Amino acid sequence: MIPAEWLPVGCIIAPLTVGVVLIPLGFYTSRRFQGLFAIGTSAFTLFLTFLLLQVTLEGTIVIHKMAGWKPPFGILLVVDVFNGFIAFIIAFLVLFATVYSIEYMKRDTGLSYYYALLMLLLSGMVGVVLTGDIFNLFVFLELTSISAYGLVAFRSMEMEPLEAGFKYLVMGATATSLVLFGIALLYGAVGTVNYADIAYRLKNGGLLVGVKGNLVLPLSLIFIMGGFGIKAAVFPLHTWLPDAHPAAPSPVSAILSGVVIKVGVYALCRILFLVFQPAHINWVFLISMVSFFTMTVGNFMALLQDDIKRMLAFSSIAQIGYILVGVAAANQLGISGVLLHTFNHSIMKGLAFLCAGAFLHQVGTRKLDELAGVGSKMPLTTMALTIAFLGLIGVPPLNGFVSKFILFTAGIESGLIWLVVAGIINSAISAGYYLRFINVLIRMEASEKVMDVKEAPAIMTIPILILAGLIVLLGTWPQPILDVSEKAAFSLFNIDKYVTAVLGG
Numbered sequence: 001m002i003p004a005e006w007l008p009v010g011c012i013i014a015p016l017t018v019g020v021v022l023i024p025l026g027f028y029t030s031r032r033f034q035g036l037f038a039i040g041t042s043a044f045t046l047f048l049t050f051l052l053l054q055v056t057l058e059g060t061i062v063i064h065k066m067a068g069w070k071p072p073f074g075i076l077l078v079v080d081v082f083n084g085f086i087a088f089i090i091a092f093l094v095l096f097a098t099v100y101s102i103e104y105m106k107r108d109t110g111l112s113y114y115y116a117l118l119m120l121l122l123s124g125m126v127g128v129v130l131t132g133d134i135f136n137l138f139v140f141l142e143l144t145s146i147s148a149y150g151l152v153a154f155r156s157m158e159m160e161p162l163e164a165g166f167k168y169l170v171m172g173a174t175a176t177s178l179v180l181f182g183i184a185l186l187y188g189a190v191g192t193v194n195y196a197d198i199a200y201r202l203k204n205g206g207l208l209v210g211v212k213g214n215l216v217l218p219l220s221l222i223f224i225m226g227g228f229g230i231k232a233a234v235f236p237l238h239t240w241l242p243d244a245h246p247a248a249p250s251p252v253s254a255i256l257s258g259v260v261i262k263v264g265v266y267a268l269c270r271i272l273f274l275v276f277q278p279a280h281i282n283w284v285f286l287i288s289m290v291s292f293f294t295m296t297v298g299n300f301m302a303l304l305q306d307d308i309k310r311m312l313a314f315s316s317i318a319q320i321g322y323i324l325v326g327v328a329a330a331n332q333l334g335i336s337g338v339l340l341h342t343f344n345h346s347i348m349k350g351l352a353f354l355c356a357g358a359f360l361h362q363v364g365t366r367k368l369d370e371l372a373g374v375g376s377k378m379p380l381t382t383m384a385l386t387i388a389f390l391g392l393i394g395v396p397p398l399n400g401f402v403s404k405f406i407l408f409t410a411g412i413e414s415g416l417i418w419l420v421v422a423g424i425i426n427s428a429i430s431a432g433y434y435l436r437f438i439n440v441l442i443r444m445e446a447s448e449k450v451m452d453v454k455e456a457p458a459i460m461t462i463p464i465l466i467l468a469g470l471i472v473l474l475g476t477w478p479q480p481i482l483d484v485s486e487k488a489a490f491s492l493f494n495i496d497k498y499v500t501a502v503l504g505g
Contacts, residue, residue, distance in 0.1 A: 005064045007052040008077040008130045019119035035102040038115040042098045046091040056084040061501040071502050072194035078132030080491040086129045086266050093258045093346045094122045096463045097251040103459045121147035128263050134183050135193040145172045151252045152244045164247035171240040175230035182223030189216040196502035198275050232264030235294040238317045245313035250357025257316040258346035287328040292422050295321025299429045306368045308356045319345050326407045334410035335489035341403035348391045351467040355385035358456040363449050368440050370449045375442035377453040384468035389434040391471045394427050399474035
């Protein structure tokens with residue numbers, strides 16, 4: 001059995017190593033071998049994150065000290081239930097997307113680079129989540145970002161992916177610059193980059209001599225929130241996402257929507273509740289307003305779309321708005337809802353993008369009117385997409401209803417009734433475009449493009465059906481995941497235990 005302190009290292013190093021190795025291997029191996037190698041690595045990473053989550057659920061905070069340096073010096077990996085759960089979600093969705101890619105990407109060239117970037121993206125996201133200091137969060141964020149830029153622009157011989165990748169690069173570079181500025185200000189004020197040490201010093205008035213803490217800390221928070229706001233695609237920093245999602249290969253779109261933008265939400269939660277909560281900076285109103293505008297703009301823009309992937313992109317923006325309701329609530333129930341909806345949305349939106357990819361693969365179009373009547377030709381995919389859409393609306397007994405109910409309940413408990421009402425109205429608005437798409441897909445009159453279409457290959461359909469089954473299962477039996485999310489939320493708020501475990505009392 002792998003020692004617990006080495007599990008987080010394996011979660012990062014395994015995909016990182018394979019990502020580097022796959023590039024030269026592409027000259028000597030087949031596409032199928034490269035794909036299977038990536039699948040095996042994703043499965044192994046998922047297994048390690050599962051073991052790590054099991055250890056943390058027992059109440060242990062797993063700490064790995066790189067090169068033996070004691071905190072707060074050196075590189076530190078620190079895992080509690082909160083980030084252990086997020087790491088599991090990331091590895092879970094990447095595995096499904098990688099399996100799906102075997103058939104979906106077989107017509108493309110340069111697949112060793114595709115799978116390499118996919119593994120580097122997995123390593124970067126897990127690194128962002130598991131790191132114990134704010135500077136290495138920036139380092140892993142750069143690895144995540146660069147990999148994502150390459151994947152969005154993978155089909156660079158076409159204008160749309162190239163343009164979307166460049167726009168994503170510009171916005172992403174701005175985001176990481178803002179985060180770095182915020183980290184620099186925070187380090188200048190406190191003199192450390194270790195999460196636990198920052199929290200300890202701020203709680204005990206440990207600002208460096210001569211620092212105007214009442215100005216430096218809020219300014220640092222603004223930079224960090226701005227940077228991760230771009231990464232999470234919140235309004236008005238969302239403009240890269242509606243272009244990146246349609247242009248990227250569908251498995252990449254599933255990862256971008258399902259987990260990449262959630263990495264930004266994770267980082268915001270970790271920094272807001274661990275670092276800035278002890279400093280008593282009131283950020284709740286700002287998050288509430290961002291939540292309101294993000295869900296509203298996302299839903300109204302989705303109403304105007306006739307491209308299925310572009311509609312799903314704006315829908316993802318709206319879903320981030322719902323998740324921020326739980327962050328704004330700033331209580332354990334709210335964070336439990338954030339985690340549960342993060343997991344549920346990764347399944348629902350991942351499924352929706354995989355279904356859209358199946359339509360694109362079989363029919364060759366993303367346009368709604370050209371997909372009319374495809375339901376009779378691809379019944380399994382259409383049924384799965386319908387389940388995903390109903391879950392995203394929040395229809396019981398599907399998993400989206402459970403997590404939205406918890407988010408809205410947390411908002412009411414925190415006195416954010418106006419935000420909860422806005423969330424309910426926005427959920428009703430979202431039904432308009434989801435049901436419109438379903439109606440067109442299942443109509444009797446079929447377009448010319450779908451006349452000779454048949455169901456997608458099994459290796460694409462199986463992941464789709466499994467995810468659809470999970471949406472139903474977790475809606476009717478949410479207790480296991482709900483228990484994990486509650487423990488994870490408790491661990492985020494248990495700052496004293498985190499600080500004591502890292503700094504040794």
